[in-house]
Amino acid sequence: MTDGFGSDYFDQIIRREGTGSTKYDGRQAMFGKTDVIPAWVADMDFPAPPAVIEALMERARHPIYGYTLYPDSLFEAIIEWMQRRHAWTVEREWIVMCPGVVPALNAAVIAFTKPGESAVIQPPVYFPFFSAVTQTGRILIQNPLKLENGRYTIDFDHLEQCLRGANVRLLLFCSPHNPVGRVWSPGELEQLLQIAEKYELIIFSDEIHADLIYPGHQHTVLATLEGSESRVITAMAPSKTFNIPGLNLSALIIPDKALRKTIADVFNTWHVSASNPFSVTAFETAYREGEAWLEALCIYLRATRDAVAVFLTEHLPQIRLISPEGTYLLWLDCSALNMSDADLRHFFIHKAAVGMSPGTLFGIAGNGFMRLNIGAPREIIMQVLRNIREALSRIDQKHPGG
Numbered sequence: 441m442t443d444g445f446g447s448d449y450f451d452q453i454i455r456r457e458g459t460g461s462t463k464y465d466g467r468q469a470m471f472g473k474t475d476v477i478p479a480w481v482a483d484m485d486f487p488a489p490p491a492v493i494e495a496l497m498e499r500a501r502h503p504i505y506g507y508t509l510y511p512d513s514l515f516e517a518i519i520e521w522m523q524r525r526h527a528w529t530v531e532r533e534w535i536v537m538c539p540g541v542v543p544a545l546n547a548a549v550i551a552f553t554k555p556g557e558s559a560v561i562q563p564p565v566y567f568p569f570f571s572a573v574t575q576t577g578r579i580l581i582q583n584p585l586k587l588e589n590g591r592y593t594i595d596f597d598h599l600e601q602c603l604r605g606a607n608v609r610l611l612l613f614c615s616p617h618n619p620v621g622r623v624w625s626p627g628e629l630e631q632l633l634q635i636a637e638k639y640e641l642i643i644f645s646d647e648i649h650a651d652l653i654y655p656g657h658q659h660t661v662l663a664t665l666e667g668s669e670s671r672v673i674t675a676m677a678p679s680k681t682f683n684i685p686g687l688n689l690s691a692l693i694i695p696d697k698a699l700r701k702t703i704a705d706v707f708n709t710w711h712v713s714a715s716n717p718f719s720v721t722a723f724e725t726a727y728r729e730g731e732a733w734l735e736a737l738c739i740y741l742r743a744t745r746d747a748v749a750v751f752l753t754e755h756l757p758q759i760r761l762i763s764p765e766g767t768y769l770l771w772l773d774c775s776a777l778n779m780s781d782a783d784l785r786h787f788f789i790h791k792a793a794v795g796m797s798p799g800t801l802f803g804i805a806g807n808g809f810m811r812l813n814i815g816a817p818r819e820i821i822m823q824v825l826r827n828i829r830e831a832l833s834r835i836d837q838k839h840p841g842g
């Protein structure tokens with residue numbers, strides 16, 4: 441299944457500086473300096489599947505880059521992928537193409553709530569979940585995840601408290617969850633749906649990380665569960681899966697006709713329903729021809745995750761890994777370093793020369809945490825860890841016994 445994509449393939453170091461890469465060329469803006477190892481923005485330092493690269497070159501050779509339709513073959517590729525990888529039978533008319541999952545989060549808030557109404561999120565969570573609600577003049581309700589024995593779960597009692605009597609129409613749900621790495625179980629999803637039914641809640645289920653799952657876990661598409669048809673909007677994309685997020689294209693899959701129309705109308709008002717020839721080509725080719733590459737990627741990421749876990753246990757016991765069940769984003773509990781969030785950020789950037797996402801970006805539930813993106817050649821990730829170990833040992837030498 442993984443022919444040609446052994447670990448040496450993912451070990452290749454490809455320079456990205458000067459390509460306009462947010463992760464590399466955005467370091468000055470984000471960290472105030474360029475000499476940090478970038479392990480922040482959620483894209484990977486791996487080449488896209490060769491079939492995608494070839495299809496893009498082929499398309500580029502045709503010299504006219506005009507307005508582009510979504511071909512039937514694109515919808516077929518999505519339908520086949522969802523059936524094969526997620527045991528989900530999707531119908532053609534359920535699919536609404538859109539320029540990204542974050543635009544879709546914003547569109548969902550505008551489509552399904554009015555100014556002054558509320559939407560719920562479950563922090564710590566990917567920061568656009570906050571801004572999608574607050575920037576559109578809606579009221580943000582937070583149902584923080586519970587952290588018990590190193591594992592995050594949904595606080596269903598608190599969720600019900602949030603919903604009782606409040607004018608909440610929408611839940612922005614992250615599945616698998618960025619940054620905590622949970623792959624929600626069917627039991628958890630069923631409980632969530634029961635609550636949604638009781639309080640007539642619409643769920644926007646962001647499943648962009650659905651294909652990046654570690655062995656021993658299985659992603660369940662919320663919309664495959666009974667009772668979801670009239671209330672779930674699923675966002676899917678090959679962008680994280682195949683490392684093509686800069687091509688800005690994703691699919692909303694919405695069985696309910698009225699919900700579908702409501703959100704499609706928002707995109708039509710903005711005039712952003714069409715895409716471009718390259719995104720369409722890459723999207724379809726990735727789903728059709730990228731599977732062996734993805735299988736190999738998941739093996740590589742698992743080995744990197746395990747190597748990080750071993751290194752932390754052996755050399756950095758002050759930093760606790762919240763073991764991820766999916767995604768290439770590792771959530772590191774740094775609270776035992778006893779630093780304020782400002783000091784943590786300063787320490788990692790200026791002492792360790794490592795550019796991670798500070799946990800505070802994901803809400804106050806992220807205080808004391810950092811998010812490490814391991815989507816890079818393993819040697820780079822090990823260098824990140826060695827940098828941290830050395831920086832900490834310099835502090836210990838300055839303050840022996842402190």
Ligand SMILES: Cc1ncc(COP(=O)(O)O)c(C=O)c1O
Binds near residue numbers: 539688689
């Ligand atoms: C949970 C989640 N949703 C959405 C996105 C971004 O989606 P898009 O690039 O399609 O807007 C990310 C990227 O990190 C993410 O982690």
